[in-house]
Amino acid sequence: MNAQIPAKTVAFCLLSFRPDHPSGVERSLAALMEGVRQLGHTPLVLAAGPAQAGDAAEPGLIRLSSVQLPRPATNDHVLAALADPGPVVAEVRSVLAERGVDIVCWGDTLWGLGYLNAAPPGVRTALMVHKIRPDSDQRWHQALADASVVCPASVYLAQEGAQAGWDTSDWRTVPNALLMAPHPVPEAQRERLRREGPIRIVSRVEPAKGLAELVAAIPPGWNRPVELVLAEADFEFWPGMQADVITACRAAAERRPELITVRPALSWREVPPYLAGAAATIISSTEPETFCFTAAEALSVGTPVISFDHGNVPLLAGPAGRAVALQEGAGALWAALEALLADPAAYQAAAAAAPDQVARYTPAAAASALLAAAVSDPPRLGIASSRPNLGTVAAPPTGP
Known part of the structure; x- marks a missing residue:
């Protein structure tokens, strides 16, 4: 006490x-x-x-x-x-x-x-x-x-x-x-994830999260799994909002069914270990996030974060993230991710920096x-x- x-x-x-x-x-x-x-x-x-x-x-x-x-x-x-x-x-x-x-x-x-x-x-x-x-x-x-x-x-x-x-x-x-203390993935496992791990995105369904646009912008040559966890809240801005977003996300995912999986919501304590198994996560919010728990939870396990350059996410991630201009659109998020995954030294530096970014929370x-x-x-x-x-x-x- x-x-x-x-x-x-x-x-x-x-x-x-x-x-x-x-x-x-x-x-x-x-x-x-x-x-x-x-x-x-x-x-x-x-x-x-x-x-x-x-x-x-x-x-x-x-x-x-x-x-x-x-x-x-x-x-x-x-x-x-x-x-x-x-x-x-x-x-x-x-x-x-x-x-x-x-x-x-x-x-x-x-x-x-x-x-x-x-x-x-x-x-x-x-x-x-x-x-x-x-x-x-x-x-x-x-x-x-x-x-x-x-x-x-x-x-x-x-x-x-x-x-x-x-x-x-x-x-x-x-x-x-954060409910759970930082628990970063060991370096050797992190390197395996860099080479071949999935991209995992966890989000509440809302239009401003930019989810359907993000999925639609996956580059034609992209060849590793993308997992999208869609969580429905007990509130929405208008009736049917969440159903509309889920429908749009599923329609975008159906264009690449061999790569994209849409998953149901996770409990709070399941999110960090789930993100620990990702090569990276993307925060595609088109409106500024005022904190962003998903980004913080990803950082806590050493998973780098890609986002637009507004709101709290770039401040939260610091050297553990990459940010692109909002006006460049969702395609720029994938380009930044590809560049990070292709650079082993930069990727490992980002992963190593991640837990310290959120240790005080x-x-x-x-x-x-x-x-x-x-x-x-x-x-x-x-x-x-x-x-x-x-x-x-x-x-x-x-x-x-």
Whole structure:
């Protein structure tokens, strides 16, 4: 236990949370909860009902009876469920009071109930930030103003907030963390993978992940296996979005059935060992990733990462990755990959550098940062009111 901070009960809130949910926010909260436990504190997580198969894997999971969502849900479903927020606020406050919660972390402005300010009096609150919301989002303004502390999940996000014109001077970064410690593949095995290993891509299905375009851009002369793990989340931006992406990916894969395999989702702890058996992975997101767990998990096992040159991925990968200009398109990703695989020295240098790029992203470190931020004095007040008038920020996709 952290000797400087007495034992605390720390609650997290994210309506879409379930164990092994293929979403970065869920993985972020799961790692924070693991770190809270490692430090000797007690974590809880509040999520929407109804109960789901597999809930027992997280003993701190509490399903709210006042919020029932379909699977998958859209923003409209959440807004409808919260049209009368009174019962939700009452239930959340009751649960937090009954459990003696000391700190509550809203996992998102809407899906994490950050804008409702439902904590009992005296309970410290942290707004977890995984996206910078547009200036026009009044819930975001409310969540920022009400939180005791605002905690972006990466240094990149904090910088993005500042560049968008928000006063981030009292934000406190609580970095995302990996559930499993780095475990790189030995050099000899890594060399075999360089020569003949498959390319493995693990992703939540979403148009901005660029998956179908990536598969369609595989060069005609490509001759090694490509494995695509497609994970459906419990939320989507519009009804049928995920089915459309999967259909497009399968159609692209059918052009090269001898090489391309489409696989179902993996559990959180299955992803790193799966990526350990890859020559490399590709992050083809056409919108900037604000952290990117799949990239971090690949790096943790020594698997190089190819990506576009925006967002957090190039910063995360550093010398363990290769980045190409977004405007060059998906074909450039394959060209960068081919060049890396063809250069044994460069490939081994990238693989050797990879684990160190993510070694600091441990559950205990993340939880320590959260606790330090949440118990700091004096509490921050109303940062939304101090935002300079620098125009609006482009609206991000909906969803958590």
